[in-house]
Amino acid sequence: MQGYRSASVMKPFLLRVENATVYRGDNEVLKEINWTQHEGENWAVVGNNGCGKTTLMKLLFGEILPIDGGQVHWFNSTTWRGLFEIRERVGFVSAEFQRQYDQNVTALQVVESGFFSSIGLWEDVRETQTRKAEAEMDHLGIRHLAPRRFLQLSYGEARRVLLARALVNRPDLLVLDEPCAGLDIPTREVFLETLSRRVRNRNLIYVTHHIEEILPAITHVLLLKDGRVFAQGKKHDILTGEAFSEALECQVSVQENGGRFWITGCRPHRKQ
């Protein structure tokens, strides 16, 4: 779809993906991705199951590499920064983390692990770091969960603990990969409300297939389809029934209400 590419201007960028094509096995799962997030922009990455959202996140974090000269650049520099520096500067929330912690780890220790960008604590935590972790839990209204075993928390509680983990080191960029997956509607709304309070003036990437999760703070949308950029640009240009009907292969209307967007109706396109 033409006409949705954002204008490239010489503003500082947080990340830039250039001509990135990615294979998993024999499958070409990302195709010639070009995408730039500038300072001050908050992006939602949206698309159907299997369109390549998680693969794109893995590409950003260097877990997989593009072929044929594709590039990923971070923090306004084309010099390779090293994964450790990137992970230190980026707070990442993924529902997958919920299964990866040891069963004896407390919620407080999960938040503290955010200082080391690690799953689990392999280094000594300083007293000041513990105070900061407790303060972040206070801000998110989850201080009472600090001594609880992380794996015994409800999905909603655990997701807010992971948000505290991502925020505790004051990241330059916050990346949330389907953070509301598995949450019921009231729990999702509590999570989003907590998120809205804590992301003011912070750069954000929010990955989802539910456009109703796109918060007012989101300024831009990257819409993926079958591993390609289908459309990208300012939120109000992309969140339209026309663009989504084509990208989701389903006739939909998109409505805005109270700064949030909602899809109504869905008549799947008939397969040829």
Ligand SMILES: Nc1ncnc2c1ncn2[C@@H]1O[C@H](COP(=O)(O)OP(=O)(O)OP(=O)(O)O)[C@@H](O)[C@H]1O
């Ligand atoms: N390790 C792998 N080996 C082979 N194919 C893979 C691998 N990982 C992902 N894929 C394929 O790549 C495509 C994109 O997968 P990806 O997980 O990035 O999609 P997604 O948009 O995150 O999906 P969802 O919304 O369901 O999480 C899918 O067709 C998937 O089957």
